[in-house]
Amino acid sequence: MAKVPIWDLPDVPTGELPPHIQLQRTRVFCKSDAPTNTENIQYSGAYASMGVDNSLRLDQFRSNFKVEVMRLNEDDMEFDMIGIDPSIANAFRRILIAELPTMAIEKVLMANNTSVIQDEVLAHRLGLIPIKVDPRLFDYMSENDVPNEKNTIVFKLHVRCERGDARLTEKRRLTVVVLIFNWLVTEWYFKMAMVCYAVTSDELKWLPNGSEFPLATENSASNSTSKPKTYTSFSCSQDSLPQFSKNPITLKHPDIIIAKLGLGQEIELEAHAVKGMGKTHAKWSPVATAWYRMLPEVVLLQEIEDEKATELVQKCPTKVFDIEDVGKGKKRATVARPRDCTLCRECIRGEGWENFVALRRVKDHFIFTIESTGALPPEVLFTEAVKILEDKCEG
Amino acid sequence: MELGSVQDQSASTFSLTDEDHTLANSLRFTLNQDPRVTFCGYSIPHPSDARVNIRVQTTGDPASEVFKDSCQDLMLICQHVRSTFDHAVTNFKNEKGINAMDLKP
Numbered sequence: 001m002a003k004v005p006i007w008d009l010p011d012v013p014t015g016e017l018p019p020h021i022q023l024q025r026t027r028v029f030c031k032s033d034a035p036t037n038t039e040n041i042q043y044s045g046a047y048a049s050m051g052v053d054n055s056l057r058l059d060q061f062r063s064n065f066k067v068e069v070m071r072l073n074e075d076d077m078e079f080d081m082i083g084i085d086p087s088i089a090n091a092f093r094r095i096l097i098a099e100l101p102t103m104a105i106e107k108v109l110m111a112n113n114t115s116v117i118q119d120e121v122l123a124h125r126l127g128l129i130p131i132k133v134d135p136r137l138f139d140y141m142s143e144n145d146v147p148n149e150k151n152t153i154v155f156k157l158h159v160r161c162e163r164g165d166a167r168l169t170e171k172r173r174l175t176v177v178v179l180i181f182n183w184l185v186t187e188w189y190f191k192m193a194m195v196c197y198a199v200t201s202d203e204l205k206w207l208p209n210g211s212e213f214p215l216a217t218e219n220s221a222s223n224s225t226s227k228p229k230t231y232t233s234f235s236c237s238q239d240s241l242p243q244f245s246k247n248p249i250t251l252k253h254p255d256i257i258i259a260k261l262g263l264g265q266e267i268e269l270e271a272h273a274v275k276g277m278g279k280t281h282a283k284w285s286p287v288a289t290a291w292y293r294m295l296p297e298v299v300l301l302q303e304i305e306d307e308k309a310t311e312l313v314q315k316c317p318t319k320v321f322d323i324e325d326v327g328k329g330k331k332r333a334t335v336a337r338p339r340d341c342t343l344c345r346e347c348i349r350g351e352g353w354e355n356f357v358a359l360r361r362v363k364d365h366f367i368f369t370i371e372s373t374g375a376l377p378p379e380v381l382f383t384e385a386v387k388i389l390e391d392k393c394e395g
Numbered sequence: 396m397e398l399g400s401v402q403d404q405s406a407s408t409f410s411l412t413d414e415d416h417t418l419a420n421s422l423r424f425t426l427n428q429d430p431r432v433t434f435c436g437y438s439i440p441h442p443s444d445a446r447v448n449i450r451v452q453t454t455g456d457p458a459s460e461v462f463k464d465s466c467q468d469l470m471l472i473c474q475h476v477r478s479t480f481d482h483a484v485t486n487f488k489n490e491k492g493i494n495a496m497d498l499k500p
Contacts, residue, residue, distance in 0.1 A: 058471060067479045069487040079483065081476075087420040088472065094417040379484045383477055390473040392418045393466045 027297065030343055030359040076371040077378040080295075082364065089292055089366045095385040096290040098278040101135045102375050103153060104128075105271040105283075109213055112268040117259045125258055126271050127283045129201055130373040132252040135286075136384075141274045147211075153249055153273040154207040161197040161261035197261045202254035204271070208244070213270055252374030286381055288371040295365040296341040299358045300333065309333035312357070315346045339367075404457040409449045415439070419447045425465040425472070431456050 029036045064083035071078040081089065108123040115122075133153065141151035259267065278285035298320060304312055309331045313321045322336035347357045370378040411418075419437040426435040426449075434452040451458040 058468065061472065062475055065475065065479060067476075067483040069483050072484065072487055072491075079480075084476070085424050087424040088469075088476075091417045091421045099417070379480075382480060386473050386477045386480070389418070389421070390470050392414070393422075393470045393473070 026363050028294065028361040028363060030345070030361060031348075031354070035361075070367075072379065074377060075374065076369065077382075078367065078369045081366045081368060084364060084366065086363070086366075089368070091389055092382070092385050093290050093292060093368075095388050096287050096370060096381060097285055099388055100286045100381060100384055101140075101275050101277050102284050102286045102373075103131050103133055103135050103138060103273045103275055104281075105131075105155070105273045106276070107272040107274075109211075109270045109272075110268075111213065111270070112266055115259055115261050115265045115267055122259060122267070122269075126204075127281075129204075129256060129258075130252040130375060131249065131273055132374050133249045135275055135375060138275050140276075147272060147274075149210070151274060152210075154211050155204045155271045155273065156207050156212065156269075157199070157204050157258075157271065158266075158268045159197075159199050159203055159261065160266040161263055198257045199259045199261060199267065200254065201251050201256040201258055203258075204251060206249045207270075208248075211270055211272070286373060286375050287378075288373050290368070290370045292366045292368045294361040294363065295367060296338055296343055297360040297362055298335045298338045298341055298347075299360065300335060300356065301358055302356050304333040304356055306331055308356075312347060315349075316341075317344060317346060318342055321347075404459075405455050406452040407450075407458040409451070409459075409462060411447045411449065413445050414447045415445060419449060421469055422449060422465060425469045426451060426461070429461060429465055429468075431461055 061083065066082040067079060068082070069077065069079040105123075105126045108119075108126055110119050110123075113119055113122065117125075131153065138153075139151045141147065145151060261267070276284035309321075309323055312333050313319075313323055318337075318340045320335060320337050320341045321333050324332045324334045341359070343359060343361075345359065348354050348359065368382075370381060372378045372381055376384070416439070419439075423435055423437050426432050431453050432451060433454055435450060437447055437449045439447055449462070451462055453461050
């Protein structure tokens with residue numbers, strides 16, 4: 001019998017996990033009915049009998065952690081985070097949606113509203129309009145605070161639909177001419193054809209000096225000489241503040257339709273925007289949405305050739321597989337784009353396909369997508385979210 | 396707020412106000428990774444109150460020490476994530492800038 005050094009005997013723990021347990025630890029198996037093996041083995045002593053240390057060593061984390069940016073524009077971004085745990089990735093996602101502050105319209109002072117849209121519906125719509133301003137320049141306003149230039153933005157809307165505001169198209173004019181027989185109907189139709197003055201969000205004008213509506217006070221006679229008190233007390237114009245003098249505050253999209261007015265209808269209102277978090281109301285959420293998914297991994301367990309290969313390539317709706325010509329006219333299927341796999345499980349539907357294709361997800365590789373509503377660019381949003389998690393730990 | 400017995404410092408429950416799954420799950424993860432911890436878990440007594448109870452049991456070290464250490468660990472993780480992310484974004488922007496310049500005739 002050959003002498004084998006004692007360290008090479010098979011049942012001595014070498015400090016590495018056997019391959020099947022390593023697979024179980026790092027991959028989620030997606031079978032045809034449901035994903036299995038989804039829990040993460042977090043306990044630090046989990047593999048102690050194997051001699052493997054499962055605990056978090058910060059240096060190990062630092063050396064393993066990577067970020068790769070795939071796509072980045074003004075409004076959205078997609079990036080990969082490798083080597084992080086799902087609980088932390090989920091914490092970032094939750095903070096992005098609910099705990100990053102933004103500015104949104106909260107109080108609407110109505111002076112005149114003769115349109116068909118009710119006051120409260122109009123106020124609700126105004127609240128949902130995204131405002132293009134950096135919320136870090138403002139403070140929160142609590143109930144006891146006076147609205148001043150540090151915590152409020154004031155917008156004004158004053159529109160009226162006149163007979164001359166023709167958004168009348170040529171086609172409608174022709175229709176009017178054709179219906180000339182019945183004069184009453186024509187009169188009514190002609191009037192209705194004038195309807196369609198759509199109030200878009202670029203009609204909302206920013207008032208850097210604060211509110212213009214005067215407060216109703218008891219002794220109005222004595223205040224007639226001094227400046228009338230308004231709903232906000234701006235001590236200086238927001239225009240004069242350095243951050244706003246070059247970039248005036250505007251709305252992100254100027255073409256959002258707020259309301260539609262008929263002939264003679266008028267809307268006059270003032271809207272005050274304050275800082276808030278998505279937790280209180282979704283209008284304060286700075287992302288259209290933010291989501292992550294784990295990297296899909298598609299593995300061919302056996303060689304797939306010829307007809308089966310063509311069948312496989314056709315089955316997949318996102319074109320994950322490709323045919324490779326091996327030579328001698330034989331075709332072989334390869335996995336070309338596993339990242340595009342949406343896990344629709346078409347390739348393992350049917351008899352016996354599960355033995356050929358294994359669908360898995362890598363447990364610590366997350367593909368994050370963030371779509372911003374416009375107040376801040378998405379990379380800044382993510383940095384702010386990480387800062388917020390840090391602040392929570394400190395407290 | 397910490398509830399535990401005076402004699403046995405190694406096991407106690409921490410009740411945090413104004414918190415939810417966001418922080419509690421991440422803290423539970425970092426606590427679990429600490430080799431001194433035998434048991435840790437969190438629960439939310441009622442979803443309408445923003446209150447979280449985190450239970451920590453250790454192999455002898457005072458539980459509050461271990462809890463503070465894992466909070467520090469989580470903070471260091473966040474800082475590292477932030478710096479790596481910033482590097483990656485700057486590299487991406489530089490690459491894109493170089494590509495844009497190359498494409499110009």
